Amino acid sequence: MRTVNSLKELRTILRGYRQQEKTVALVPTMGNLHEGHISLVRKAAEAADIVVTSIFVNPMQFGASEDLDTYPRTLSEDQEKLCDAGTTLVFAPSAEEIYPEGLARHTRVVVPEVSDGHCGASRPGHFEGVATVVSMLFNMVQPDVAVFGEKDCQQLAVIRKMTQDLMLPVEVIGAPTVREYDGLAKSSRNGYLSEEERRLAPVIYQTLQATAAKIAAGREDFLELSQEAGDQLREAGLRLDYFNIANSQTLKPATREDKHVTLLAAAFLGTTRLIDNLSVTR
Ligand SMILES: Nc1ncnc2c1ncn2[C@@H]1O[C@H](COP(=O)(O)OP(=O)(O)OP(=O)(O)O)[C@@H](O)[C@H]1O
Numbered sequence: 001m002r003t004v005n006s007l008k009e010l011r012t013i014l015r016g017y018r019q020q021e022k023t024v025a026l027v028p029t030m031g032n033l034h035e036g037h038i039s040l041v042r043k044a045a046e047a048a049d050i051v052v053t054s055i056f057v058n059p060m061q062f063g064a065s066e067d068l069d070t071y072p073r074t075l076s077e078d079q080e081k082l083c084d085a086g087t088t089l090v091f092a093p094s095a096e097e098i099y100p101e102g103l104a105r106h107t108r109v110v111v112p113e114v115s116d117g118h119c120g121a122s123r124p125g126h127f128e129g130v131a132t133v134v135s136m137l138f139n140m141v142q143p144d145v146a147v148f149g150e151k152d153c154q155q156l157a158v159i160r161k162m163t164q165d166l167m168l169p170v171e172v173i174g175a176p177t178v179r180e181y182d183g184l185a186k187s188s189r190n191g192y193l194s195e196e197e198r199r200l201a202p203v204i205y206q207t208l209q210a211t212a213a214k215i216a217a218g219r220e221d222f223l224e225l226s227q228e229a230g231d232q233l234r235e236a237g238l239r240l241d242y243f244n245i246a247n248s249q250t251l252k253p254a255t256r257e258d259k260h261v262t263l264l265a266a267a268f269l270g271t272t273r274l275i276d277n278l279s280v281t282r
């Protein structure tokens with residue numbers, strides 16, 4: 001496994017693989033890797049001959065008061081895990097390599113509608129930053145397939161829409177959420193939690209499961225259900241960002257006609273913001 005920092009080097013190596021007619025899979029990450037990321041790499045290795053994993057903490061997708069500076073950077077541990085999981089090439093560029101003229105002067109990709117609501121409402125500009133960097137990664141790596149986690153379900157929907165609208169020749173694959181023993185979705189940000197916060201955190205998934213069970217049993221008063229679920233999270237000591245029930249395809253508010261609905265939640269434990277989601281067929 002090799003690690004490269006420059007686009008020039010990345011392109012030279014990839015040209016070699018293409019000459020050998022190898023297929024390429026991309027797994028974009030922000031590093032500080034856990035078993036969720038590793039599951040994406042394994043899926044990518046099943047889908048293509050070569051796996052490129054990018055590690056880039058993308059400044060464009062962070063809000064001014066968010067954790068860009070403190071986001072954990074653990075490149076050497078990440079490299080070991082990626083090598084074991086079947087990554088061929090790690091692309092770990094600097095912010096200067098990706099945004100040579102700075103963020104303000106950089107072209108941006110906006111994906112309307114699906115970027116609105118949920119995390120898009122609480123993190124203005126976030127999905128613009130994600131869509132911009134992912135479209136650049138697609139252009140830099142030119143993968144046949146790219147793998148993203150369902151844990152970030154709105155992000156996956158944004159990337160699917162962008163890929164379709166811009167006719168990017170990449171197959172986007174979603175991978176199921178990997179969880180801790182107690183149901184908490186694995187996330188780099190779990191590392192920010194104190195012992196007490198970590199003990200409380202599984203209530204997010206438990207509330208998603210309990211609400212999904214009520215929907216499966218026939219409840220369709222989605223607004224009331226969301227409010228009840230939000231109240232449960234607040235009572236457990238979390239600061240609620242949102243608990244929404246949406247059409248699984250469009251991520252717009254669910255209606256009684258929707259067969260597939262997705263429950264999306266975001267909540268703060270102290271200063272740590274965690275997200276999770278669960279889909280249910282009615
Ligand atoms: N628990 C998980 N299961 C499956 N995929 C995951 C999981 N956590 C993250 N991913 C996926 O890994 C990719 C890179 O995500 P990222 O590096 O932001 O990790 P993260 O743990 O979600 O970090 P953060 O805590 O910042 O949200 C994304 O496609 C994301 O959906």
Ligand SMILES: CC(C)(CO)[C@@H](O)C(=O)[O-]
Pocket residue numbers: 028029030056058061130133134152155
């Ligand atoms: C897809 C991504 C790597 C883009 O920076 C990021 O949003 C993430 O880690 O999910």
Ligand code: BAL
Pocket residue numbers: 030061062152155
């Ligand atoms: N996992 C999504 C990246 C972010 O929160 O910025």
